[in-house]
Amino acid sequence: MYQYYAVIYQLLLYLGIIALVIYLFLPLQERIEQFYRNKVVWITGASSGIGLELVKHLAVLSPTTKLVLSSRREDELEKIVEELKLDRDRCLILPLDLEYHGDLFKSKVDLVLDRFDHIDILINNAGISQRSLIKDTQYSVDQRLMSINYLGTVTLSKSVLEHFIAQKHGHFVVVSSVSGYVGTPSRSTYAASKHALHGFFDALRFEHEKDNIHVTVICPGYIRTKISENAFS
Incomplete structure (x- = not known):
């Protein structure tokens, strides 16, 4: 009899945990969908690693979000669109190499605006x-x-900033690193580039808070992605 009650208790406990997870998860899904609803989100480095995971999650959690996918490898972006079965009407493949920055980035911004009329978030x-x-x-x-991590990111962001100011809202998301706070051995210039990004976007946040422009700097720890495999030596 004791074993019978123990099994029932354990079953009820498991069902309770499942119900709690569902309760906590569904509202989060709804909040994500509401936040990104009908917004235009531009993701750089979208062909692998964190960028690719962002694309996958937004494609599922927010079906009304319009995605601009950028990386150096256009063929990889095409594969992603095919594999995820993304609606071509809600996504734009925009090849972009941050190393070759300058006026070219303004023309990239114009291409996004021609397609979707506005930009809400630049990641x-x-x-x-x-x-x-x-x-x-x-x-x-x-x-x-420094050219890729700092100057390329800054140049693209300044090109988008003009649009954010004109429309009186916008959100910059910067995927940085804990190296943006603490330098570590064998990562000297990488850490320097991330420190530089923190300084720039902290200043941008203060200067354009009045324009309803937001800045979020994300500092993950080590994640095994192709950025580690392809690190400069």
């Missing part, structure tokens, strides 16, 4: 990493890292 996720001691790191590596 600055693209970047490259490094794995080398300071004494062994060539200046060319320092230069490329």
